[in-house]
Amino acid sequence: MKLDTAEISSIIRDQIKGFKAEATDANVGRIITIGDGVALIYGLSGAMAGEMLEFPGDTMGMVLNLEEDCVGAVIFGEYTHLREGDEVKCTGRIFEVPVGPELKGRVVNALGQPIDGKGPIEAKMNEPVEKIAPGVIWRKSVDQPMQTGIKAIDAMVPVGRGQRELIIGDRQTGKTAIAIDTIINQKDTGVACIYVAVGQKASTVANVVQTLKEHGALDHTIIVSASASESAALQYLAPYSGCSMGEYFRDRGEDALIIYDDLTKQAWAYRQVSLILRRPPGREAYPGDVFYLHSRLLERASRVSEEYVEKFTDGKVKGKTGSLTALPIIETQEGDVSAFVPTNVISITDGQIFLETSLFNAGQRPAINAGLSVSRVGGSAQTKAMKKVGGGLRLDLAQYRELAAFAQFASDLDEATRKQIDRGKRGTELLKQDENNPMSVAQMTASLFALNNGDLDDIEASRIGDFEKAYQAYLQSDCMELMSKLNAEGVLSDDVVKGLKKAVADFKAKGTY
Amino acid sequence: MSTQVIARRYARALFDLARDGVDIEPGLARLAEAAAHDEVRPYLADPELPLDAKAGLLIKLAASSGKELERFVGLLCERGKAVLLPEIHALFDQMQREAADQVTAEVVVATELDAKKKKALTESLGKMLDKKVSVTVHQDKDIIGGMVVRIGDRQIDHSVRSRLENLRRQIAA
Numbered sequence: 303m304k305l306d307t308a309e310i311s312s313i314i315r316d317q318i319k320g321f322k323a324e325a326t327d328a329n330v331g332r333i334i335t336i337g338d339g340v341a342l343i344y345g346l347s348g349a350m351a352g353e354m355l356e357f358p359g360d361t362m363g364m365v366l367n368l369e370e371d372c373v374g375a376v377i378f379g380e381y382t383h384l385r386e387g388d389e390v391k392c393t394g395r396i397f398e399v400p401v402g403p404e405l406k407g408r409v410v411n412a413l414g415q416p417i418d419g420k421g422p423i424e425a426k427m428n429e430p431v432e433k434i435a436p437g438v439i440w441r442k443s444v445d446q447p448m449q450t451g452i453k454a455i456d457a458m459v460p461v462g463r464g465q466r467e468l469i470i471g472d473r474q475t476g477k478t479a480i481a482i483d484t485i486i487n488q489k490d491t492g493v494a495c496i497y498v499a500v501g502q503k504a505s506t507v508a509n510v511v512q513t514l515k516e517h518g519a520l521d522h523t524i525i526v527s528a529s530a531s532e533s534a535a536l537q538y539l540a541p542y543s544g545c546s547m548g549e550y551f552r553d554r555g556e557d558a559l560i561i562y563d564d565l566t567k568q569a570w571a572y573r574q575v576s577l578i579l580r581r582p583p584g585r586e587a588y589p590g591d592v593f594y595l596h597s598r599l600l601e602r603a604s605r606v607s608e609e610y611v612e613k614f615t616d617g618k619v620k621g622k623t624g625s626l627t628a629l630p631i632i633e634t635q636e637g638d639v640s641a642f643v644p645t646n647v648i649s650i651t652d653g654q655i656f657l658e659t660s661l662f663n664a665g666q667r668p669a670i671n672a673g674l675s676v677s678r679v680g681g682s683a684q685t686k687a688m689k690k691v692g693g694g695l696r697l698d699l700a701q702y703r704e705l706a707a708f709a710q711f712a713s714d715l716d717e718a719t720r721k722q723i724d725r726g727k728r729g730t731e732l733l734k735q736d737e738n739n740p741m742s743v744a745q746m747t748a749s750l751f752a753l754n755n756g757d758l759d760d761i762e763a764s765r766i767g768d769f770e771k772a773y774q775a776y777l778q779s780d781c782m783e784l785m786s787k788l789n790a791e792g793v794l795s796d797d798v799v800k801g802l803k804k805a806v807a808d809f810k811a812k813g814t815y
Numbered sequence: 816m817s818t819q820v821i822a823r824r825y826a827r828a829l830f831d832l833a834r835d836g837v838d839i840e841p842g843l844a845r846l847a848e849a850a851a852h853d854e855v856r857p858y859l860a861d862p863e864l865p866l867d868a869k870a871g872l873l874i875k876l877a878a879s880s881g882k883e884l885e886r887f888v889g890l891l892c893e894r895g896k897a898v899l900l901p902e903i904h905a906l907f908d909q910m911q912r913e914a915a916d917q918v919t920a921e922v923v924v925a926t927e928l929d930a931k932k933k934k935a936l937t938e939s940l941g942k943m944l945d946k947k948v949s950v951t952v953h954q955d956k957d958i959i960g961g962m963v964v965r966i967g968d969r970q971i972d973h974s975v976r977s978r979l980e981n982l983r984r985q986i987a988a
Contacts (some may be wrong), residue, residue, distance in 0.1 A: 314986060317985060318986075320984065321981075321982050321983075321985060323978045323981075325972060326970075326971070326972045326973075326977060326981075327969070327970075327971045327972075328970055328972070329968050329969060329970075330965075330968060330969070330970040331968060345968045347966060347967065347968040348968065348969075360984075371819050371820060371823075391970075392842055524949075589900075629973050659921055702874035
């Protein structure tokens with residue numbers, strides 16, 4: 303591209319012409335001490351809690367502590383150029399990030415600035431990062447499903463729109479994989495997704511972006527990244543930034559899904575900032591308000607009523623509810639769920655998906671522990687078909703595990719017990735699912751229906767995976783009508799039951815697997 | 816910095832006494848001057864020396880400071896805070912000026928300010944803040960032109976330097 307110097311100078315001329323040289327009237331202070339991303343500032347008598355501060359060299363910060371003579375503030379980004387005695391100005395603004403549909407498909411940092419090299423984001427609005435969650439009267443109970451596309455979850459621990467479902471497990475148990483599958487499964491559903499990466503390797507985030515791009519799921523996703531190399535202040539802030547971006551959709555009668563990956567690292571970052579700000583440490587050296595840190599964040603994930611949306615949009619959007627579903631992730635150490643942060647987040651959320659290393663290593667992937675995983679509100683949001691086929695599954699699997707442990711000592715078992723063990727073994731096999739391969743409601747229903755109906759009883763447990771793959775392929779090619787009907791209605795009507803029975807019989811008669 | 820919180824409490828107590836009609840100001844100024852003296856300061860800071868000797872010295876140096884202040888000095892020495900006297904005096908002074916609706920404005924200019932302009936500035940600042948303003952003028956070539964007025968934490972910046980900086984930002988954005 304050839305640069306036209308005349309054009310450039312005319313632009314600059316216009317800018318200079320339009321430039322208003324007004325005196326600035328600001329509240330100022332001076333840095334007393336600075337280090338570890340936290341500054342103590344003398345003065346700033348008019349500062350507000352959470353206000354943005356302007357440091358020399360276009361550096362920004364945020365007020366966290368208000369004391370008698372001084373203000374404690376965190377600095378966003380690089381701070382090595384700042385010196386004792388430097389001037390700091392109040393901006394009069396509470397910390398904000400850009401929000402809106404323009405952010406979809408982009409990767410931004412905790413401040414909402416693009417970091418994907420695709421140029422500036424033309425967002426029309428900014429919203430404060432810290433907002434109070436909608437009150438009691440504006441809420442609506444969760445009754446629509448948020449399909450994750452993972453059989454084990456949608457059948458046993460269903461998630462509803464507006465629910466907060468915790469994904470908890472040790473490192474390397476497939477926590478992020480579940481989150482990514484869920485995002486991929488939201489393709490063409492109109493659900494906006496936000497993936498907040500806190501304290502992760504930049505390479506991991508790049509992988510996530512690549513995976514989403516490959517599966518065509520990046521276009522409906524906003525990625526907020528505060529990687530491990532970024533300051534603790536940004537890592538602490540990123541979930542709130544992401545939440546504000548998600549609330550934009552919720553408040554306008556749309557559905558959104560937000561994933562916080564992971565809140566353990568956010569708590570670590572907050573602990574660091576708090577200790578440097580000399581706030582008193584409590585259990586595990588976390589500050590006293592670490593519960594509130596997560597509760598105020600997760601309370602913002604909610605389902606809001608038609609009235610709320612109508613009031614919020616000044617009547618432009620009518621008769622639509624909005625929701626923000628949250629899937630926070632917590633990483634445990636050696637399966638210790640009784641540590642401080644895991645217990646806090648378990649108590650805040652509406653259920654948890656518990657992942658286990660032993661299951662993962664035994665090849666059971668996703669490594670969901672059916673006994674410890676629960677969903678407190680998702681049941682009322684489950685599609686009727688899934689409820690029917692998945693209803694007894696959790697109990698069956700729990701009983702199977704108990705019997706299997708017991709059966710190890712028994713040489714011969716009675717018929718009923720042996721049957722139960724066989725069914726359980728096949729059920730566990732059927733719940734295995736490949737990564738990045740979410741299934742539709744019809745596909746999941748068909749598979750689980752075959753299990754419930756006893757069609758898998760005569761198939762060797764080790765062949766279940768192959769059988770399912772071939773059966774699904776057969777359904778896609780030969781029973782399109784039945785599948786689309788099931789997907790659209792989500793009900794196991796007599797017709798559908800008949801169709802499914804016929805399909806599995808036909809497949810077994812002539813299909814190969 | 817950390818001592819300021821402590822000094823402010825003592826200054827507040829003295830200020831309340833002064834409002835009740837006790838004569839504090841001249842005595843406190845003498846005490847502060849004495850405590851700030853280069854030879855007295857290490858003596859006060861030395862923890863090995865007896866407390867009443869320190870108090871005695873200060874009272875002697877600041878002759879006829881009044882019985883309230885003598886007791887105050889005794890109290891300060893007992894608590895090992897005698898070194899804070901200059902700071903307490905400064906804060907006390909500030910409180911008195913605030914109570915009397917007086918403020919000090921620090922004005923930074925690039926070129927010298929003549930008496931006429933200074934008077935006009937004092938008057939306009941007084942009108943703006945609705946207080947009695949005393950102006951101290953500094954010269955700083957770095958601001959290039961215009962002026963910067965500081966009143967406490969408030970800073971009114973109308974310098975050429977900040978205007979150029981704003982222009983740079985606007986063009987860069």
